[in-house]
Amino acid sequence: MRQKMPEQNPKERIKNFREVPLGYTKEQAITEANRCLQCKTPPCVKGCPVEVDIPLFIKYIAQEEFSKAIETLKIKNSLPAVTGRVCPYEIQCEGLCTIKKIGEPVAIGRLERFVADLEEENELKIPKKSKPNNKKIAVVGSGPAGLTCASDLARMGYDVTLYEALSDTGGVLRYGIPEFRLPKNILSEEIDYITKLGVKIRVDTIIGKTITLNELECEYDAIFIGTGAGLPMWMNIPGENLNGVYSANEFLTRVNLMKAYKFPEYATPVKIGKKVATIGAGNVAMDCARTALRLGAKESYIIYRRSEEEAPARKEELEHAKDEGIVFKFLTLPTRYIEDEDGCIKQIECIKMKLGEPDASGRRRPERIQNSEFTLDIDTVLVAIGQRPNPLLPKTDKRIETTDYGTIKTDPDGTTSIPGVFAGGDIATGAATVILAMGSGKKAAKAIDEYLK
Amino acid sequence: MYKIVKKKILSQAVKLFEVSAPLIAKKAQAGQFIILRLDEKGERIPLTIADFNREDGTITLVFMEVGETTTQLGKMEEGDEILNLAGPLGNPSEIKDYGTVVCVGGGVGVAPVYPIAKALKEAGNKVISIIGARCEELLILKEEMQEISDELHVATDDGSVGHHGFVSDILQKLIDEGREINQVITIGPVIMMKVVSGVTKPYGIKTIVSLNPIMVDGTGMCGGCRVTVGNETKFACVDGPEFDGHLVDFDNLMKRNTRFTEKESCAMENYKKKCQ
Ligand SMILES: Cc1cc2nc3c(=O)[nH]c(=O)nc-3n(C[C@H](O)[C@H](O)[C@H](O)COP(=O)(O)OP(=O)(O)OC[C@H]3O[C@@H](n4cnc5c(N)ncnc54)[C@H](O)[C@@H]3O)c2cc1C
Numbered sequence A: 001m002r003q004k005m006p007e008q009n010p011k012e013r014i015k016n017f018r019e020v021p022l023g024y025t026k027e028q029a030i031t032e033a034n035r036c037l038q039c040k041t042p043p044c045v046k047g048c049p050v051e052v053d054i055p056l057f058i059k060y061i062a063q064e065e066f067s068k069a070i071e072t073l074k075i076k077n078s079l080p081a082v083t084g085r086v087c088p089y090e091i092q093c094e095g096l097c098t099i100k101k102i103g104e105p106v107a108i109g110r111l112e113r114f115v116a117d118l119e120e121e122n123e124l125k126i127p128k129k130s131k132p133n134n135k136k137i138a139v140v141g142s143g144p145a146g147l148t149c150a151s152d153l154a155r156m157g158y159d160v161t162l163y164e165a166l167s168d169t170g171g172v173l174r175y176g177i178p179e180f181r182l183p184k185n186i187l188s189e190e191i192d193y194i195t196k197l198g199v200k201i202r203v204d205t206i207i208g209k210t211i212t213l214n215e216l217e218c219e220y221d222a223i224f225i226g227t228g229a230g231l232p233m234w235m236n237i238p239g240e241n242l243n244g245v246y247s248a249n250e251f252l253t254r255v256n257l258m259k260a261y262k263f264p265e266y267a268t269p270v271k272i273g274k275k276v277a278t279i280g281a282g283n284v285a286m287d288c289a290r291t292a293l294r295l296g297a298k299e300s301y302i303i304y305r306r307s308e309e310e311a312p313a314r315k316e317e318l319e320h321a322k323d324e325g326i327v328f329k330f331l332t333l334p335t336r337y338i339e340d341e342d343g344c345i346k347q348i349e350c351i352k353m354k355l356g357e358p359d360a361s362g363r364r365r366p367e368r369i370q371n372s373e374f375t376l377d378i379d380t381v382l383v384a385i386g387q388r389p390n391p392l393l394p395k396t397d398k399r400i401e402t403t404d405y406g407t408i409k410t411d412p413d414g415t416t417s418i419p420g421v422f423a424g425g426d427i428a429t430g431a432a433t434v435i436l437a438m439g440s441g442k443k444a445a446k447a448i449d450e451y452l453k
Numbered sequence B: 001m002y003k004i005v006k007k008k009i010l011s012q013a014v015k016l017f018e019v020s021a022p023l024i025a026k027k028a029q030a031g032q033f034i035i036l037r038l039d040e041k042g043e044r045i046p047l048t049i050a051d052f053n054r055e056d057g058t059i060t061l062v063f064m065e066v067g068e069t070t071t072q073l074g075k076m077e078e079g080d081e082i083l084n085l086a087g088p089l090g091n092p093s094e095i096k097d098y099g100t101v102v103c104v105g106g107g108v109g110v111a112p113v114y115p116i117a118k119a120l121k122e123a124g125n126k127v128i129s130i131i132g133a134r135c136e137e138l139l140i141l142k143e144e145m146q147e148i149s150d151e152l153h154v155a156t157d158d159g160s161v162g163h164h165g166f167v168s169d170i171l172q173k174l175i176d177e178g179r180e181i182n183q184v185i186t187i188g189p190v191i192m193m194k195v196v197s198g199v200t201k202p203y204g205i206k207t208i209v210s211l212n213p214i215m216v217d218g219t220g221m222c223g224g225c226r227v228t229v230g231n232e233t234k235f236a237c238v239d240g241p242e243f244d245g246h247l248v249d250f251d252n253l254m255k256r257n258t259r260f261t262e263k264e265s266c267a268m269e270n271y272k273k274k275c276q
């Protein structure tokens, strides 16, 4: 039997921002590790974008050799405490696990989290480094792509400086994913590790504005761009600029980066009503709807134009959201926001949808059902229908070639249209996942090393 | 950390700081702004770069104490340090020789008008400046504006100095006198920018306004600063902050700037308690 994850009780947890899953105990982890069949050609590894040696690290857990387990993990994955919490493992490693054919797959993600947390409790070891080679690299953006690229290059002996536009590092891991899903002290420890490797961090520095790409090129031997997909998308329906309508980014940034959930101890406010509707059904939407509950919303809705089956969120997030009492309105499309006399939102007009033929994404296309309009009383709307690549840097330098979608054009190894400038993560792939961003940061580090040899 | 190297009190609630920020000073241009956060628990607030000195590596900020952050900032002294300061943000003003330009500044808005007026003058324009405030006490940068303008007009709401009334009255008078005006630029309270834009619209005089919506990141990431311009949604931090005043939906901006009023007064109360 797959070991159950101990969790905070839903009734309690919606009143606090503490982490929801509590982590395996040592006994649970060992029991779970013993379920692994140690497959000769393990299919699970193929499901991991960075090809962690899954059977080996699990074997070490079963043998209670935890430090060997973490070493094995860290060879391929520099942020295991993060991915062990946020990877969509059910469609990645665990999705391909042999045991899945006959029952529940090995809980690879949870085991990964277990060993990573165990190491953080103990003193972080300063990792082995190659001799300094006196070559300088600039990494732009401190999300998972930038962090991974910076740490790999530092370990190879490069002199790395990491530039971040915001006041703090971590990208989406800091400003997007809430405390109850990814505690920020875990992130800070991961970042400590990177500074111990010698990476210099420069916050408040907007590349393209404070320093241009061209200036970086003069000072550094190579550059990695990992500026992410931070441009919020809108539906362009009437009433979107009313008070009470936020982009997911604004809402989450206020709460997570600026700690508005501790207002007024922290000076940044966020105003949340009694009835909150989140538009969309991805991870970002679940984070918004669940955060709203914790900030005191009485009712928190998810409004999504397709059905539950198409919802892009991780399965665990959907389940957690349901347990916490989020109300799902599937096959529903908002068409208009209705204002009260003060310019605030008071209602959403929606229309019911049905699923038609599959579209370009392979999912069945939602179609409007004529005359099915209805309204919901709502005082806060959180729009979480996706983010586009951040256009700020590409706009400041015409030499950077971008696609029609706004992503920076790269080869699979991250090479861009400018020699010596590489890119990876969401800015190159469009909004994706933490582990994919890390994978591309890794590939680019390798490519940079080869380029400079 | 960004050190305050000079502090000057311009009026009751308006202060001028010179802050050491060499990278920003090197790049700054008239019309741009920065976002600062005073300490770990602080809020991010935008302030215009009112002047810069590339040699000394300093930028000048002029701000009015209206709420928690600006009041706390006002209490800081020379030698104190600001934790975070990022910029320069936003697009620079379009500086070229238009002919005759009228620069209209109201309240603390005179501060951001100053570098633009100066740059316009250097670009060869005839600069007519109109500055105003509620009363003489609150009028700032009069000498500085005088120095770089071909002509300076002053208005106060109570008539304590200059014209008794609004800056827009003076602009209307200049137009009525048949003066040639090729461009107007105006910065100040939203209501003032709305009225000034209303004055010039019938005459088709291009009027640039600099909008001050509530911001968070200032890099186009949150959309909190969105404004309606010509029926399109724009992000003031990356598409602006300057826009064509004849196209701006000022009423929507005024409403959006009250989004957190309740919370802001709560923060201010809390701050006052802490300070006692
Ligand atoms: C709310 C939310 C929840 C998510 N949940 C999950 C999840 O559960 N599982 C999962 O796998 N994925 C999740 N994702 C997606 C995942 O977080 C992203 O795919 C990933 O963070 C992308 O990493 P990145 O390094 O490419 O960019 P980002 O994490 O976006 O980091 C980019 C960084 O670059 C900085 N930057 C931008 N422009 C500049 C500039 N000009 N100069 C300097 N710095 C700049 C930004 O401030 C930012 O810090 C979620 C995303 C969001 C928004």
Ligand SMILES: Cc1cc2nc3c(=O)[nH]c(=O)nc-3n(C[C@H](O)[C@H](O)[C@H](O)COP(=O)(O)OP(=O)(O)OC[C@H]3O[C@@H](n4cnc5c(N)ncnc54)[C@H](O)[C@@H]3O)c2cc1C
Pocket: B033, B043, B045, B046, B047, B048, B049, B062, B063, B064, B065, B066, B067, B068, B069, B070, B071, B108, B111, B112, B211, B212, B213, B214, B215, B241, B257, B258, B261, B264, B265, B267, B268
């Ligand atoms: C691009 C830009 C440039 C700016 N330049 C300057 C400047 O050079 N000097 C200066 O004094 N101010 C400037 N502002 C306005 C300044 O950012 C606000 O006064 C500041 O954020 C208030 O913070 P607070 O915590 O002190 O007050 P809060 O407690 O946040 O607010 C107090 C009061 O101020 C109002 N307010 C809040 N935010 C704004 C805002 N963005 N604009 C107008 N009123 C607001 C509130 O409605 C409330 O009534 C600028 C704003 C922008 C967007």
Ligand code: SF4
Pocket: A047, A048, A049, A050, A051, A052, A054, A077, A083, A084, A087, A089, A092, A093, A094, A108, A109, A112, A435
């Ligand atoms: S990094 Fe993600 S995909 Fe890879 S093994 Fe860990 S949980 Fe699975």
Ligand code: SF4
Pocket: A035, A036, A037, A038, A039, A042, A043, A044, A045, A054, A055, A096, A097, A098, A099, A106, A108
């Ligand atoms: S596929 Fe499953 S059982 Fe096989 S090695 Fe991987 S985790 Fe173990």
Ligand code: FES
Pocket: B214, B215, B216, B217, B218, B219, B220, B221, B222, B223, B224, B225, B226, B235, B236, B237, B238
């Ligand atoms: S301030 Fe966030 S997008 Fe402009």
